[in-house]
Amino acid sequence: MKKYFTLFVGLFLISTSVFIISCESQELESIDQQNPLEDFILEQAYPEETGELIQILLEGEEVEVESVNKHYILEGDIKVLASETDKGVGRVGGRWPNNIVYYAIQSGMPNQARITNAIAHWESKTALRFVKRTNETNYVYFRNGSGCSSYVGRIGGRQEITLANGCSTGNTIHEIGHAIGLWHEQSRKDRDQYIQILFENIQDGREFNFRTYTEQGQDGNEYTSSLDIGSIMMYGSYAFSKNGQPTITRRNGSTYNAQRNGLSNSDVDGINKMYPPSTATGIITLKGNNNQYVSSENGSNPMNCNRTSIGSWEKFEVVTLSGGKVALKANNGKYVSSENGTKPITCNRSQVGAWEQFTLENVNENIYALKGNNGKYISSENGTKPMTCNRTATGSWEQFVISGL
Structure with a gap:
């Protein structure tokens, strides 16, 4: 320019x-x-x-x-x-x-x-x-x-x-x-x-x-x-x-x-x-180790990993950012936020800031861990409670099968 x-x-x-x-x-x-x-x-x-x-x-x-x-x-x-x-x-x-x-x-x-x-x-x-x-x-x-x-x-x-x-x-x-x-x-x-x-x-x-x-x-x-x-x-x-x-x-x-x-x-x-625009790379779903899907809860509640089937709230768009980061945009048009690990994650952000940026770390084939900008990992909490982004290491609850990448 x-x-x-x-x-x-x-x-x-x-x-x-x-x-x-x-x-x-x-x-x-x-x-x-x-x-x-x-x-x-x-x-x-x-x-x-x-x-x-x-x-x-x-x-x-x-x-x-x-x-x-x-x-x-x-x-x-x-x-x-x-x-x-x-x-x-x-x-x-x-x-x-x-x-x-x-x-x-x-x-x-x-x-x-x-x-x-x-x-x-x-x-x-x-x-x-x-x-x-x-x-x-x-x-x-x-x-x-x-x-x-x-x-x-x-x-x-x-x-x-x-x-x-x-x-x-x-x-x-x-x-x-x-x-x-x-x-x-x-x-x-x-x-x-x-x-x-x-x-x-x-x-x-x-x-x-x-x-x-x-x-x-x-x-x-x-x-x-x-x-x-x-x-x-x-x-x-x-x-x-x-x-x-x-x-x-x-x-x-x-x-x-x-x-x-x-x-x-x-x-x-x-x-x-x-400042190149971010690019969407596809629609994905995330399945936790409990064999259930992550839901955006349409942004109205903290996110959970307790869905047995895929509906609109279980679909996310991957938006590629600079520096190897991605953002996750749900069907409500809002972005997933890590909430900096201080409270359950939500999907209600209208724009991408630091807390809405994640790194996809490949564990094996189509299994990934998602690291927030706070250096912590998202946990499915095994579907028993709202998801958080406060794990310092990846265990079974921090691994997701991602389809659509």
Whole structure:
């Protein structure tokens, strides 16, 4: 996918840092099927402040950034961490394992609907799932503050997405794009095939915002075949203009309106390569050592292994995840949860989190043990009581005949 950098769109109104973007419909690639979410402002970390331009090491390469309030800002809304390490992932930020992004929202955060709506948009278009943090170490923290900004990719620990009161749902979708690993579209190494940069119109000292990743000495692969002007990670024609004239045009000299309606079709295609959707491998049944079948209980009760015949509640879909893990989806459309081994397992989760991931360990032919993410095994409890996931070793009650794999 494209290595994205933040969207900066809109007509230049006055020589301040505030830009207003119109929500006009796009004639561009993949925008015709989208409905505008709302108007939005240009994403900038500190829209009313100008910092000192300095050189730092980013992934082992020298890049020029703006130093504001002890933060290093790249291309307006991207916060970066200086690094003394060798070049690594290049333009692709760190990935979130198992397609799960843990998050928390600051207490009292204004207009939280823009966050939940943005998350819903991401989940409706991609295989990414956003799970509220409990005690996870690595997570995104939505907080109120100056401008709209984010780090790129999973950086480890708590990483902030900052949203001022004026940041819209569209801005939030954009900043989440950074957090899951996307940079700005106009900085692709092949961008000159599709657009031209008019440096003479760029605000003095802001030229560094328009360098390609190759020019910045960074590496990385593109995940789409061509630049997408309709990408939600694309600057607009008048981004950082100093004179009201365009800073970016198509190759034919025409201007365009950037969009913050939602992910474009090309955005989705690229993200699906970065975060491939889970795949179902078939419908299975699980028979315990007591010769009876595991039942999901339709999610209304803890699961049991006491069914003598196969009905709808005794059928499960195996969903392949990354890292050799699987999830079990029942006929009610919900996922089996290990409950982290602290209480009987259930089948009532609407999305896959850590407790809904299992490892299938082959014991012999079609006999398997299921290990939860807590490192413990599921027990059939010999069908005499609700099943649990708290066994440290596999005995007869922890072995299941799985048909359908």
